[in-house]
Each structure stands twice: as structure tokens, then as C-alpha cells.
Amino acid sequence: MEILGLTNPYRGDKACSRAFRHGFTFRWVKNDRYIAVMRGICVDSRRYLIIDDYLANHHVHETPQPVIDVIPACSEDWWDTPLLRRTADSWAAKRSAHGHTK
Numbered sequence: 001m002e003i004l005g006l007t008n009p010y011r012g013d014k015a016c017s018r019a020f021r022h023g024f025t026f027r028w029v030k031n032d033r034y035i036a037v038m039r040g041i042c043v044d045s046r047r048y049l050i051i052d053d054y055l056a057n058h059h060v061h062e063t064p065q066p067v068i069d070v071i072p073a074c075s076e077d078w079w080d081t082p083l084l085r086r087t088a089d090s091w092a093a094k095r096s097a098h099g100h101t102k
Contacts, residue, residue, distance in 0.1 A: 003034060003067075003070060005032060005033030005034055006029075006032055006033070006034040006036060006067070006070055007029040007032050007036075009027070009036065009038070009042075009044065009064035009065065009066075009067060012044055014029045014030050014031070015029070015030045015078070015079075016028060016029040016030060016078065017078055017079055017080075017081060017084050018042075018043075018084075019081070019084045019085050019088045020041045021085065021088040021089065021092065022088065022089075022092040023039070023040065024037050024038060024039060024040070024068075024088070024092070025037070025038045025039075025040065025041055025042040025065070026071075026084060026087065026088040026091075027042070028073060028078045028084055029078065030078045030079075031076075031078070032073060032078065033072065033073055034070040034071060034072055034073055035070065035071040035072075035073055035084070035087060036067045036070060037067065037068055037069040037070065037071065037091065038061075038065040038066065038067055038068060039065060039066075039068055040059060040060075040061050040065060041059070041060045041061060042060075042061045042064065042065045043060055043061070043062060044061075044062070044063065044064050069091075071087060071091055074087070
């Protein structure tokens with residue numbers, strides 16, 4: 001899926017933030033207009049310092065995973081972890097309200 005304003009998950013040369021929540025990875029790349037949503041925990045074979053996210057008993061994908069949804073970025077603050085988490089939680093709540101499961 002090619003979306004203007006969304007960095008391809010196979011391209012790893014841009015700074016980004018990630019949140020691992022609700023069984024999904026939310027990836028927000030610097031200068032992207034959208035936040036990518038991927039199933040599972042996706043680290044794309046890069047080093048990560050993960051703070052305050054519980055990953056035990058979950059399979060970690062080391063290769064890029066398909067983007068299953070995109071969320072319009074509400075600001076340019078791609079580095080704002082609390083904002084990314086709130087956005088992920090809101091997305092998951094709407095998905096749950098519509099009866100979607102993982």
C-alpha cells in the first residue's frame with residue numbers, strides 16, 4: 001500500500017517514534033502526515049530502547065510488517081510519546097467499539 005505522506009516500512013533511514021499498544025505497533029516517522037499501524041510488535045531489525053512498554057510473552061517481528069491502517073497525524077510532533085500513545089489508545093477504542101478484534 002503506497003500512501004503519499006507515509007514512509008514505506010521497508011525504508012529505515014528516517015527518525016521515528018513507536019508505541020507498542022493493544023497488540024499493534026504505531027509508527028510515526030518524522031515529517032509523515034500519517035501514523036502507520038501494524039499488527040504485532042514490529043522493530044524492523046533496528047535497535048530500540050523501550051521504556052515503559054511490556055513486551056514479555058509477545059513475538060517481536062524483526063522484519064517490516066504490512067501496514068493495516070493509517071491514522072492522520074494531528075501535529076508535527078512525531079517525537080511526542082504521550083501524544084502517540086493517546087492516539088493509539090483512541091484508535092484502539094474506536095476499533096473495539098465497532099467490534100473489531102486483533
